[in-house]
Amino acid sequence: MAVWSVLALLRENPEELKGHVAKRLMDTSIVDLAYQLDVEWRRLQTEINELRHKHNLITRSVAKASSEGERRLLLEEAKGLLKVIEEREARLADVEAKRFEVLNSLPNLVEDDVPVGDENASVPVEFWGVPRVWSGYLEQFRDQVERYGFKVEYELIDWKPRGHADMLEEVLMLGDTVKAGEVAGSRFYYLFDDLVWLDFALLLYAIDKLTSKGYTLVLPPYMLRYKVMRGVVDLGAFRDAIYKVEGEDLYLIATSEHSLAALYYGEEIYDDELPIKLAGISPCFRKEAGAGSRDLKGIFRVHQFHKVEQFVFSKPEDSRKMLEEIIGNAKEMFQELGLPYRIVNIASGDLGAPAAKKYDLEVWMPAQGKYREMVSASNCTDWQSYRLGIRMIRRKGMTREYVHTLNSTAIASTRTITAILENYQEPDGTVVIPKALRKYLEPFEKAPKEYVKPRTPTSKHE
RNA sequence: GCCGGGGUGGCCGAGCGGCCUAAGGCGACGGGCUUGAGACCCGUUGCCCCGUUAGGGGCGCGCGGGUUCGAAUCCCGCCCCCGGCGCCA
Helix, strand or coil: CCCCCCHHHHHHHHHHHHHHHHHHCCCCCCHHHHHHHHHHHEEEHHHHHHHHHHHEEEEEHHCCCCCCHHHHHHHHHHHHHHHHHHHHHHHHHHHHHHHHHHHHHHCCCCCCCCCCCCCCHEEEEEECCCCEEHHHHHHHHHHHHHHCCCCCCCCCEEECCHHHHHHHHHHCCEEEHHHHHHHCCCCCEECCCHHHHHHHHHHHHHHHHHHCCCCECCCCCCCECCCHHHHHCCCHHHHHCCHHHHHHHHCCCCCCHHHHHHHHCCCEEEEHCCEEEEEEEEECCCCHHHHHCCCCCCCCCEEEEEEEEECCCCCEHHHHHHHHHHHHHHHHHHHHHHCCCEEEEECCCHCCCCCCCCEEEEEECCCCCEEEEEEEECCCCCCCCCCCCEEEEEEEEEEEEEEEEEEEEEEEHHHHHHHHHHCCCCCCHHHHHHHCHHCCCCCCCCCCCCCCCCCCCCCCCC
8 A cells, every 4th residue: 555655654653754844844734734643544435434334334235125115214314324425524524635735845855865944954965176276266166065075176277267157148249138128128039040049059968878777768748738747846846936827737847857746646556667767858847936137137046947857766675776876877977077167065955845865966157156046956755656556566466655755956957058168268258168078069060069159240140 | 510320338339218246258467287288167347435354235238327116228418430421731
């Protein structure tokens, strides 16, 4: 019998569940509420089952009634019982709806090795690469490294790199967020020529990498029904991230993770078919409603971008290992792209409700003097699979459990472009193209191969 | 979008108001037989509730309502699939 781990803990040890919720800095009273509703739901169900049983016995005897009088008596009894059942059923429906809602607003459990606290409690666990650090940022660079007891070799530069937004619109002249803002709104963009080639080259690179590791390439739906979307994201995400199509029961995906998780909606997977590893490619649509004026310039935080995503359905006992695998794939890619990064173990208070543990890969941004998130890898254990009804059958014993799901960015195009624009910038504004991408540009006559050169401000774009 | 035909357990497939407690088959799992495999035989094979166990009960035939003492079966709405027509990158 498959039981969601959170529900199992709610029944066995609600106080321990409160501990998990508290780690997320959430109000723990929801656990008490969930507990009460679950108990009441079960009690009502037992009561109704007994009433229905009585009713069924009568109903079955109607056809066998020996006389018209006996028959009429039985019908009367059945009708009387129906009234009671109806009343109880109405109460059950009410309790059930509340229970469903409350259970579904419970966050996942938190893994033991997740640091506890708000976002400031997140801890870098690994640094890679030789960041280029402008002398003006040296102090804050050191702080972001040494505070956590790491020593990182760096290249000191005495010129300040231009920010990616300036590179787009003023130096390379290959982006136009002003016009996009006028016709679509802030956080939209037009990209041109070399940056478009770069976008596609990054995607191809990620696809090539993951498929060569055995991931199945998937082009998924870009919209999903409500009942599916609610299985993969929490309420906060619905509010802050998800666009709805007017007049339709359809929601734009914020990442192909959503459609990939839904690939086995309502299905059972035999344990010997696991793990199932997918590489999804899609545009991602995000409202960014909670972002305020953060990262308003440029294309770091936008309403729409392309992403290659890793998604894994895993046996429960393997999911920890799989999280290391998918963040490992991301590391490998950013190493080959030559972008210096750090891996951060995200603190409990900053985890989304679906995730039990999350690693971010943050790339050093020389013009901002900060490490910024490029990749996010989460182990959602059975949170999504419970809501989507995706179970695993163990051949041995034919027992059922919920599968575990994991997801990680491989490459998010626009963000990775911002990292390239800052990290591969020369003092004259030339951007060197990472060697790993060149083979994906080679076949195309007009695609840039080694550099993206600054343009003279005479023509807007050709 | 319109017209017609359909959706039954992991799969195939019967049933078309109460002998449905959903036949039968396949597959899977457990056991027997076997040196092993196959064949063969027996059992199990949806979800939920109560119960320590043994067991008991409820629900379930695409989804949601309705009619009825009783619905896979009748009625309504929706979703999806197949065929035809229309439209279309």
